[in-house]
Amino acid sequence: MIEPEKLGAWSFIAGVVIVILVSLLSIEAGLVTTMLVLLGVIVGLLNVRDKDTTHFLVAVIALAAAGNANLNIVPLAGGQLQNILRNIGIFVAPAAVIVALKAIYEMASGK
DSSP states (O other): OOOHHHHHHHHHHHHHHHHHHHHHHTOOOHHHHHHHHHHHHHHHHHTOOGGGHHHHHHHHHHHHHHHTSOGGGSTTTHHHHHHHHHHHHHHHHHHHHHHHHHHHHHHHHTO
């Protein structure tokens, strides 16, 4: 049986590799999006420790802001950069929702 920490780490690595490959190859597929969302859920559940919650959520906000930039105007690589940021957003958004819900639960329960 795979340890939860290793599963979370491998899920993160797999997510990043899939994001880069899908973005550079300009693959648009529902199955890939579903896979990124599921990997993001696993990362949110297993990878982000309580002490890392704030840093993780701030990083997600920074990625979201960068993803809103119009990188298509960058010559040669702009379209690929835009695709990478969009797919990273698909990957980390479920993780951010889970981490945020865990943080809200801990605040509400007084832990």
